[in-house]
Amino acid sequence: MLNLFLNLPTKLYLGRGEENAIGEHIRPYAGKVLLHYGGGSVKRSGLYDRVAASLNKAGIAFTELGGVQPNPRVTLVREGIALARGFGAELILAIGGGSAIDSAKAIAMGVLYDGDVWDIYDKQKHTVAGKALPVATVCTIPAAGSEMSDSSVISNADTLRKYGHSEECIRPVVSVINPELYATLPQHQAANGVADMMMHIFERYFTRTENTDVTDALCEGLLKAIMKNAPAFVKNPGNYNAAAEIGFAGALAHNNLVGVGRAQDWASHHIEHELSAIYDVAHGAGLAVICPAWLRYVYRCDRDGARIFRRRKLVQFAHNIMDVPAEITDPDAAVMQAIDKLAAFWESLGLPSALSELGIPADRLEEMAKKSTGADTAKEFGNGSFLRLNWQDTLAILQSCA
Amino acid sequence: MLNLFLNLPTKLYLGRGEENAIGEHIRPYAGKVLLHYGGGSVKRSGLYDRVAASLNKAGIAFTELGGVQPNPRVTLVREGIALARGFGAELILAIGGGSAIDSAKAIAMGVLYDGDVWDIYDKQKHTVAGKALPVATVCTIPAAGSEMSDSSVISNADTLRKYGHSEECIRPVVSVINPELYATLPQHQAANGVADMMMHIFERYFTRTENTDVTDALCEGLLKAIMKNAPAFVKNPGNYNAAAEIGFAGALAHNNLVGVGRAQDWASHHIEHELSAIYDVAHGAGLAVICPAWLRYVYRCDRDGARIFRRRKLVQFAHNIMDVPAEITDPDAAVMQAIDKLAAFWESLGLPSALSELGIPADRLEEMAKKSTGADTAKEFGNGSFLRLNWQDTLAILQSCA
Numbered sequence A, B: 001m002l003n004l005f006l007n008l009p010t011k012l013y014l015g016r017g018e019e020n021a022i023g024e025h026i027r028p029y030a031g032k033v034l035l036h037y038g039g040g041s042v043k044r045s046g047l048y049d050r051v052a053a054s055l056n057k058a059g060i061a062f063t064e065l066g067g068v069q070p071n072p073r074v075t076l077v078r079e080g081i082a083l084a085r086g087f088g089a090e091l092i093l094a095i096g097g098g099s100a101i102d103s104a105k106a107i108a109m110g111v112l113y114d115g116d117v118w119d120i121y122d123k124q125k126h127t128v129a130g131k132a133l134p135v136a137t138v139c140t141i142p143a144a145g146s147e148m149s150d151s152s153v154i155s156n157a158d159t160l161r162k163y164g165h166s167e168e169c170i171r172p173v174v175s176v177i178n179p180e181l182y183a184t185l186p187q188h189q190a191a192n193g194v195a196d197m198m199m200h201i202f203e204r205y206f207t208r209t210e211n212t213d214v215t216d217a218l219c220e221g222l223l224k225a226i227m228k229n230a231p232a233f234v235k236n237p238g239n240y241n242a243a244a245e246i247g248f249a250g251a252l253a254h255n256n257l258v259g260v261g262r263a264q265d266w267a268s269h270h271i272e273h274e275l276s277a278i279y280d281v282a283h284g285a286g287l288a289v290i291c292p293a294w295l296r297y298v299y300r301c302d303r304d305g306a307r308i309f310r311r312r313k314l315v316q317f318a319h320n321i322m323d324v325p326a327e328i329t330d331p332d333a334a335v336m337q338a339i340d341k342l343a344a345f346w347e348s349l350g351l352p353s354a355l356s357e358l359g360i361p362a363d364r365l366e367e368m369a370k371k372s373t374g375a376d377t378a379k380e381f382g383n384g385s386f387l388r389l390n391w392q393d394t395l396a397i398l399q400s401c402a
Helices: A018-026 A048-057 A073-088 A098-113 A179-184 A189-207 A213-235 A240-253 A268-277 A284-300 A306-319 A333-349 A362-373 A391-398 B018-026 B047-057 B076-085 B098-111 B179-184 B187-207 B213-235 B238-251 B266-280 B285-298 B307-321 B331-348 B362-374 B391-400
Strands: A004-012 A033-036 A060-067 A091-096 A135-139 A151-156 A159-168 A174-177 B004-012 B031-037 B061-065 B089-095 B135-139 B149-154 B161-166 B174-177
Touching: A004 A240, A018 A135, A033 A048, A033 A098, A048 A091, A060 A333, A073 A098, A073 A151, A091 A098, A091 B266, A098 A151, A098 B089, A135 A179, A135 B187, A151 A268, A159 A268, A174 B187, A179 A240, A189 A213, A189 A240, A189 A284, A213 A240, A213 A306, A213 B213, A213 B238, A240 B174, A240 B213, A268 A284, A268 A391, A268 B031, A284 A306, A284 A333, A284 A391, A306 A333, A306 B174, A333 B174, A333 B391, A362 A391, A391 B031, B004 B238, B018 B089, B018 B135, B018 B174, B018 B391, B031 B047, B031 B076, B031 B098, B047 B089, B061 B076, B076 B098, B076 B149, B089 B098, B089 B187, B089 B362, B098 B149, B149 B266, B161 B266, B174 B238, B187 B213, B187 B238, B187 B266, B187 B285, B213 B238, B213 B307, B213 B331, B238 B331, B266 B285, B266 B362, B266 B391, B285 B307, B285 B331, B307 B331, B362 B391
Parallel strands: A004 A174, A033 A060, A033 A091, A091 A135, A135 A174, B004 B174, B031 B061, B031 B089, B089 B135, B135 B174
Antiparallel strands: A004 B004, A151 A159, B149 B161
16 A cells, blocks of 8 residues: 545535535625536526525525537636636536536636636646635536535636546535436436446556555445446436435546556546547447457556556456456456456446447547547657557557457 | 535545655644653554654644553543643544544543543533544544544443534644554454444445445445455464455545435444443444344334335345345345355354353443433433334344344
């Protein structure tokens, strides 16, 4: 275990009707708020009205900016920053899923940042925001984990770049999850969320750091709870009991509880970001395609003398998460069966297993592979730590799931 | 799952040498501090000097009060309150285990409370403190979980009462755990700590609340990680890798991460408090005696129509925590084997399995049983929720482990 810092300050309220108290919960932080959300569904469902009523009851003034898209754009973030400044907002309140929350986090930093907000995301610039307005959320989709995380992902349509940024100052101060709100989700969106939250755990689970029994056990437990409830949830997102487990697991999957004290990987996420920067595919669906291909490649690769760590961890994954029977003692057989089971599980939720199913042709794989490792710049920085990928590795992974 | 509120604001720093930065970590909260600790070991080990140096470096003035005993006394708490008020302390910094931390929490409430601090603990009075000075900790024993919890247990030698109190305002703002500091622990103290942290999880795990897959998985994972590392840790508390897992698990066991959204039990803790209020036994050792007796009694009791929930949960405990083979499908056999395995595990760590081994004679069992359920007062309030115990139940449990 590495020395660790655990910081989970988000006050999480999860359960039926909890959105009706959002005003009371954020009153200690702000008297003026920017409401930030996506399309019209927040209004059609009545959620907007309930949140507005709660803010009014708490005496909180608000203005609003809708229109957040999946893979939220920096152009709307810039609009939000100007609006929040003009209004004198003291807190950004996101209503929606990961896109609305990530966009709200970008606005929260941008309001206090003296320059263009894209600087903070641009991987070449290594900018630290240092401070942000407080962010609160009413989270309507279980997926991104952004409701308790310190990270935000924003896309730039001009440069076809999609970058994440992590900083403690954007961890929400309050998040409300009412699993009843998931009931209207389309099944494919529910499935995408499941893949996304599972990947948030896998990115932390697959590490070369040794002596990580506690966080391994938390990872394994969360993954099994997710896999137990996901089929019922995707079949019917209105199944409250399954939805509540999925919603809680999604929040815990990405607040870094299960990732402290260990090196983390994130290669699959970075590869997926390059897919969705160009093709605008759903993040979870992209991950469901890449992860099994990445696992197979990583298991087989014998570069860098760390293969023994990777093999051991993948055998642990096979037995403790994918329930490959203990009798299968041959590690190759156990691991390949486990990866096949994971891919089959995602397919059973209706998720894709090949880039072609996402509508991604084979003609720009090299471009995406190079972008994901920085090989398109002066100096390739690579990707991941469980196995450090170069662009050729990445191309091989993408080709294997084309 | 019940509607839940998760609040884990404690900034946890865990790892080698982390105590050397305690001054920097608490500087945002206070310029004047009361240091609170137990016996001379904190000074002999050099820990006191390292903490003092860190406070000096951060420009924090401090006064101090040592002398905290196991089962910390309200008399010393009163002394600490007077000292903190006189000095103008803005934060109470505990150095030590659960006793020092619990005593520090009592002082932190007492400084801002207009009345005798025992009022806050006295079960008959239902007093709410409402506010407290911030508490920080340098935690030297993995056990109490008080370093991230909202609770404190204080003993009153005049009335032979030992009561716990829980309130968000006493959750530490900063806690530092350096597992290297466990190296000088006597083996029996290490074993007591293991039993105590396991019980913090069991008290939450055994519930009638249904649909608790996520928190069940977290409970099961933590317990298995503890049981994996406990033998090496108790054998040699200087085994850093085992100590770090045990220290982290102990902090997570009692911050309520694994207890949100469900009814909790706490009957075993309340019974143990009556033992140690009279006999001053180690809390963990007392719990190791009571828990198996409680589990056997609870499993057999068919009162109140909820036996089916209890049986189901105990079968889950048998298979998911105690690794009773899946082939043992008879629930009675599985559960009894699991309870026996748990008792044997604790015995293997050198923990007692009978009250007589704790030096507790059989002549005051009824008195303790009645106190634990309030049957010595005008109105018996009972104990626990998985099975609501009356004093006769409790007496039977105590007799079964005499």
